[in-house]
Amino acid sequence: MKAVNRRVSVSGLGSAMGELPSGTGTGTVRKQALLNRTVRYALQAVNYAGLLLLVLVFALPFAWMMSTSLKTLPETMIFPPEWIPRSPVWQNYADAWNTGPFLHYFTNSIIIAAGILILQLATIIPAAYAFARYKFAGSGFLFGIVMVTLMIPAQLIFLPVYLELSAWKLLNTHLGLVLPFASSAFGIFLLRQAFMQVSDELVEAGRLDQASEWKIIVHIMVPLAKPVLVTFMLFSFIAHWNDYFWPLVMTTNETARTLPIGIAKIREVEGVATWNTLMAGNLILVAPILVVFFFSQRQIIRAFVYNGVK
Amino acid sequence: MAKIELKHISKKFKDETIIQDLNLTIKDGSFTVLVGPSGCGKSTTLRMIAGLEKASGGEIWIGGECVNDTAPGLRDVAMVFQNYALYPTMSVRGNIEFGLKNRGVAKSEREALVNDISEIVGLKPHLDKKPQSLSGGQRQRVALARAMVKKPKVFILDEPLSNLDAKLRNQMRTELIQLHRRLGTTFVYVTHDQVEAMSMGDEIVVMNGGVIQQAESPLKLYHDPANLFTAQFIGTPAMNMMNIRDVRGLGLTAGEQVGFVGFRPEQAHIQEAGMIGDGYKLEGEIITRESLGAENIYQIQSRTGIFFVKTFLEPLVEDAQVTVVVPYDQLYYFAPNGERLRGISARAAGGNVT
Numbered sequence: 001m002k003a004v005n006r007r008v009s010v011s012g013l014g015s016a017m018g019e020l021p022s023g024t025g026t027g028t029v030r031k032q033a034l035l036n037r038t039v040r041y042a043l044q045a046v047n048y049a050g051l052l053l054l055v056l057v058f059a060l061p062f063a064w065m066m067s068t069s070l071k072t073l074p075e076t077m078i079f080p081p082e083w084i085p086r087s088p089v090w091q092n093y094a095d096a097w098n099t100g101p102f103l104h105y106f107t108n109s110i111i112i113a114a115g116i117l118i119l120q121l122a123t124i125i126p127a128a129y130a131f132a133r134y135k136f137a138g139s140g141f142l143f144g145i146v147m148v149t150l151m152i153p154a155q156l157i158f159l160p161v162y163l164e165l166s167a168w169k170l171l172n173t174h175l176g177l178v179l180p181f182a183s184s185a186f187g188i189f190l191l192r193q194a195f196m197q198v199s200d201e202l203v204e205a206g207r208l209d210q211a212s213e214w215k216i217i218v219h220i221m222v223p224l225a226k227p228v229l230v231t232f233m234l235f236s237f238i239a240h241w242n243d244y245f246w247p248l249v250m251t252t253n254e255t256a257r258t259l260p261i262g263i264a265k266i267r268e269v270e271g272v273a274t275w276n277t278l279m280a281g282n283l284i285l286v287a288p289i290l291v292v293f294f295f296s297q298r299q300i301i302r303a304f305v306y307n308g309v310k
Numbered sequence: 311m312a313k314i315e316l317k318h319i320s321k322k323f324k325d326e327t328i329i330q331d332l333n334l335t336i337k338d339g340s341f342t343v344l345v346g347p348s349g350c351g352k353s354t355t356l357r358m359i360a361g362l363e364k365a366s367g368g369e370i371w372i373g374g375e376c377v378n379d380t381a382p383g384l385r386d387v388a389m390v391f392q393n394y395a396l397y398p399t400m401s402v403r404g405n406i407e408f409g410l411k412n413r414g415v416a417k418s419e420r421e422a423l424v425n426d427i428s429e430i431v432g433l434k435p436h437l438d439k440k441p442q443s444l445s446g447g448q449r450q451r452v453a454l455a456r457a458m459v460k461k462p463k464v465f466i467l468d469e470p471l472s473n474l475d476a477k478l479r480n481q482m483r484t485e486l487i488q489l490h491r492r493l494g495t496t497f498v499y500v501t502h503d504q505v506e507a508m509s510m511g512d513e514i515v516v517m518n519g520g521v522i523q524q525a526e527s528p529l530k531l532y533h534d535p536a537n538l539f540t541a542q543f544i545g546t547p548a549m550n551m552m553n554i555r556d557v558r559g560l561g562l563t564a565g566e567q568v569g570f571v572g573f574r575p576e577q578a579h580i581q582e583a584g585m586i587g588d589g590y591k592l593e594g595e596i597i598t599r600e601s602l603g604a605e606n607i608y609q610i611q612s613r614t615g616i617f618f619v620k621t622f623l624e625p626l627v628e629d630a631q632v633t634v635v636v637p638y639d640q641l642y643y644f645a646p647n648g649e650r651l652r653g654i655s656a657r658a659a660g661g662n663v664t
Contacts, residue, residue: 201395204362209409209456210383219408223399 069279076275096266096281101254105262112258113240115178120236123183128191129217149185162249172255177247187232194225227303230296238289259285312373312463312496313338319368321354328354329520341490341497343511348502351520353468356500360466361385373463388457389466394449396441402452403437409460427455447478467499483510504544516540538648547575547618556614560590561657569646575618577640580632587635595631
């Protein structure tokens, strides 16, 4: 009772009620508390309803994809649609896998997504460190240029880049698919912010411990920015793993084609859209990403909750 | 072990001059404390010795070597930071041996060194923990161990105790003094706390506004301050200071040069009825009494302003109106510009004390 009283008096009612007979006073207080609690529960319910809606928006298409991937072709067409296939057709996965050289696509996808990631790490970590820790002539201007590149739409530059790479004879090569993404302005920005939060004393302690700048980056900065770095790696990996446009532009034969192109080709195979096989192919496409996410989700959540470095 | 010399050091941040023409010699093996109010340039001086800040002018010599262009890691100095600056992602062991690794010390030797040091500072059971799981005192020890393990010529400590609670601070203070004795290395210590400075340093450098006010042993500093600033900075409560215009009944030789007259709270006596004391007399009303058991501190409102009197092992004075007597030889004289004036003697003038 005491606690309730105190809470009410904070809201300014206390002083007015101090003059009322005590019986009426406590009654009003109780009603007020009850009202507060009801409002709180109602707000919470609305909150959860919103979250649930959000989950459904993202989860339903995914569930639909999974369901379709296990149906027979006629089953995909029936109306009203059914969620649970009568007898799951695992053959769809084998069919999808066999419509083209999928192992080859798969290897290409890994080489390209990993190649991009490695190059990006090699470029963004030193760049972010320099932008976060050094004041050199033109550093603000240079960082401005990096930021501006974030605002240039890809559609604007894909033609010149294509022509350039074609002149270098890089069409249909892995390198041609990797090089345009060798650095990431988004990554530099994200990591710079994380590096800026590391206290100066830590870097100074490192200098006094005779650590080179490189050692400071590797042993002090990067471990502290790990959640941010893992998040970036995941974003980059997913984006380039799923990338359809650039591999489509850059490849005219199977040499460097990636999984998304392969999956898209399933549709063309038999003239009719074989949705079940297509969805099975899509699941093959997202499976590796789900695995990666499963292993890094703790880091990612940390990156968002703590905003990088504590 | 090394002597440190600062020759004509200046430091500017953009257009602002923090330190100008600073000259200081820190003796080999001494425990030198730089003390002063915040913004007095003591930390900047320290960071210039460590090499974390570049001097705008002048030379810094460590152990007979000019280190102006030597990188911090190669100056053979170790630093303990105020917030410890432990590497959060490394274990205690990793923190201690990071410097050794960077120097290319072999693994077996590293292990032996880390073991020895952790034994000394009592961190043996915590070697594989992360700093986050240690208490403040333990973190402090890790920071010390990290510095000690490199066997540096100079230890630099930047307010290392200010993040600890009072009890732990006293304990670490004693431990640091013992550590200095054992290692015999030059210690340079920065603090804004004059109690810390007095209790730890064998040489104290009082700084204000980027200028060294006085560099002396603690007792010399206390008994023989060179100027008004030092006199008021050292001692708790600070030295009482009166403008000469407010002083009545004091006959001074060369009195015309004097701007201020001061006395230490612990040198003044509260005169009891019937007691005859010789010295400068002040009358006033006791406003507050603080008793710490062994010592009592009185805040007294007199005609010239508020001053303090400190007594030891005496019963608390209950009277409201008191007369305070300061022996003539315990009066300090300062010129209007704050310089200490020596060789002035005083006697009662006219006898009418007001």
